[in-house]
Amino acid sequence: MALKGACIFGQSGGPTSVINASAYGVFSEALKNSNITQVLGAAHGIKGVLNDQLFDMSKEDPRELELLKNTPSSALGSCRYKLKDPSVDDTDYKRILEIFKKYNVRYFFYNGGNDSMDTCNKVSKYLLSQGYECNVIGVPKTIDNDLFGTDHCPGFGSAAKYIATTCAEIYRDATVYDTGAITVIEAMGRNAGWLTAAASLAEVSGCGPDLIYLPELPFDLEAFLAKVKAVYEEKGNCVVVISEGIKDKDGVFIAEYANKDAKADAFGHKQMGGSAAYLANAVKEATGAKVRAIEYSLMQRCAAHCASKTDVDEAVLMGAEAVRAATSGITDKMVAIKRADSEGYKAEIQLLDLTVVANTEKKFPLEWITEDGTGIKKEFFDYALPLIAGENPYAWEQGLPRFANLKKVLAEPLAE
C-alpha cells in the first residue's frame, strides 16, 4: 500500500533559469496525487525544514504556479547549507525528523546540484536508520552540467543558450569597426568547462569565438597571449572565451592572481576582478589593441527570457517524474536523463542511486577539445544543440517579464 502523507519540496544551491520549472513539475503533480495530503514548499531549502518555515502550496493561485515556468532563480529561496555527518552531530537530523513527524511528511523532494544530492542522500539514510518511512527523491539542477550519471542537467541548456546567443551578438558588436578589437569573455564553471564550451555553439550563427579556454586543461599565459596576438594580427579582431576556473600548471586559479596582486586604492579598498579583466589587461600590454573584458556574470544563470524550451520542458518533467517515482514506492534516487538511442534527440527518464551521484563531478570530455586546446569539436555540437533547441514562450506584461508572485502562506499541520 502506498504511503499517505505530506510532501516537502526544497530548492538548494545556485539558482538557474529553470529551477522553478522543476518546482512547477513537482507542485502540479503532487497537488493532484491522492496519496499526497499536503504539498509543502520549504523556505530556503533544508533551512526551511529546520526553521519550520513551510509554505502551503495549495493556497497558491494555479496561474501563479504555472508562471514558475517563466521565473528565474529559486522562488522559495535557496540555501548553501551543508548537513554534518550524522555520526558526528545528528542535531539537524533529529530536528528534520521532528518536523517530518509534525507534518506527517512521507515524501521529500530536493532540487539542487552535487551538494544538494549529498543532503538528499544523508536525509534519506538517516530517516531509514530511524525506521521512519519517507520516500526521498532528488531533482537535479545546475547550470554547470557537472552532475554525474545524467546525460545533462536541467539548467545547463538555458545557460548554454544564453551564453551562445550572447556570444554571437557580442561577436557582431565587437567586430564592427575596421580598427580592431580584442574581447575576452568569462563564463562560469569553476571545475568543469561545459558552459565555456557552450559559447562555441555561436558558430551556428556564424559568430563563434576564435579561441576557447576550459578549466580541464592547464592554462599558460604566454601561450595564450601568443595565440590571441596571432588571431588579432591575422583577422584584425579576436573574441576569446575563458572559464572562470582556468588554472595554471601549478593548479593556481588565474582569478587568484587577479585578486592577490590587487593593491588597495586611496580609500583602502582592494580592486576585485575576474579572470577576464586580468587577462584583458595582459592582452592590452602585449598587443596595444583595444581590449574589453566581459563577464556573463549572473545573467548566464538567470536570463530566463532566453531559456531553452527543451530545458524548461525537461525541468518540468523531472519534477513531475520525481513525484510519480516517490508515490510509486521508490526512494533514495535522483531523477536523471538518458539520451535515447534514436534518430533525433529524445530524452528518457531514469533513476540513479543518490549515493552514486552525490559528490561526483562530471568534467568536459578532453576528447571533445581540439588538439591545440583552444577549440571545441563537432561531438559537443551534436551533444549540446538539442539541449538549447526551442524558445520558451515567455510571459511578458508591459514589455517586461511577468514572474510568479507566490503568496507563501505558512502551512499548518493537518489534523489526524
Added chain:
Amino acid sequence: MALKGACIFGQSGGPTSVINASAYGVFSEALKNSNITQVLGAAHGIKGVLNDQLFDMSKEDPRELELLKNTPSSALGSCRYKLKDPSVDDTDYKRILEIFKKYNVRYFFYNGGNDSMDTCNKVSKYLLSQGYECNVIGVPKTIDNDLFGTDHCPGFGSAAKYIATTCAEIYRDATVYDTGAITVIEAMGRNAGWLTAAASLAEVSGCGPDLIYLPELPFDLEAFLAKVKAVYEEKGNCVVVISEGIKDKDGVFIAEYANKDAKADAFGHKQMGGSAAYLANAVKEATGAKVRAIEYSLMQRCAAHCASKTDVDEAVLMGAEAVRAATSGITDKMVAIKRADSEGYKAEIQLLDLTVVANTEKKFPLEWITEDGTGIKKEFFDYALPLIAGENPYAWEQGLPRFANLKKVLAEPLAE
C-alpha cells in the same frame, strides 16, 4: 522634377540592436523607388565613401535583407571618424564629392548619433556650397537616447528593455539566499542617465532596483555607502544601479578613480575596472556583506534577442521615411519622432534641421528624479514603458540567432 541617381547609406558610431532595422527600412524603400537608380551601402560609414568601398545592395537576397531586422550591430561595419572643418581642411570633402560624382549619388542617408549627425550636416553643407545637388537625410540611432529634438531615439527602447528585463532577473537571483547580498550594476551612458533610469522599469516585474545613480547629479561616495548600508540593514539585500558616467562634485568620473589608483601587478599589467567594480569594493569594505559587481557591458546595445518590437518597427519606419523625404525633395534634415498628443502611445514622424540636432545633448530631466536623488518618478515610466513594449519576433535556427548574411558585392558605377 525629382532628382534621379544613386543613394548611399552608411552606419556610424556605436552599434545598437536595431541599427540594421533602419538599414532595412532604407534599403527596402530605396530599392523600390524609381528615382533611385542604385542602392549603395557604405562599408564602415563615411570611411567606405572615402575608400570607395560601396556595396551594391540590389545584389543581396531579399530574405537576408529582411533578416537585418534580426541582426544586432552594424551589418555594413561602423566607424568613429570625425570630418574636419572644411574651412581648415577640405581633403575629405573633395574626395566625397568625387565619389558622389563617380556613382552619380543624389541621395545620402547617414545613420548614427550626435557625431554622425554632425558628419551628415557637414557633408550636406559642403555639397550645397559646391552646387552639387544631393539630398541628405540623417537617421538617428543611439542607445543613450541623448539626441536632441526627437522624443526618443531608435536603439534606446531595446537597450532599455534589455536593461530592465535583466535587472528584474538579476534581482530575483541576487536575493535568493537569506544570508544577504549587495549587487552593484553598471549601465552605459557617459553623460546622460536614460539607460540607468531604464533599470527602474523592472519595478513593473516587482523587481526594481533599490537605488539608482544617474550622471545628471553629483555622486558622493560617503552618502552612497550610507544609503546602501541602510537598505541592506533594513531589507537584508540591496540592488543598486549606477551609470558608468557618475562623477563626483569636482566633475571627476568615478571610473577615473577606479583606473588611476590601479597598481601594476606581477606581470606589470594594470588592472582595469569599471565604476561598479570600484564601488562594489568600497561597499564590501563598508559593510562586510557579500558584494557583486555586474556590467551590462556590450550586451545592453547588442542583445537583439531581447529587442523591443516598438523600437524595431520605429527603426524600420525611420529608415523608410528618410528615403521618402529625400526623394520628395527634402534635404539637410534628420528624421525624428514626435509623440502624438493622443490617448495611447503613438509616434509621429517629423523632420528636424541637422544644424539643430548635431552636437546637442539631451540629458535626463532632473524633475523625473526623486528628491533624494536615488529613485525615478512615474513620469519616466509613462515616457519609457511604451518604448519597450512588444517583443520582436526573433528568427532562431537550431536554437541560435539567425543573423543576416550579406554578400557585400562591391558596386560598379552605372553607365550613363
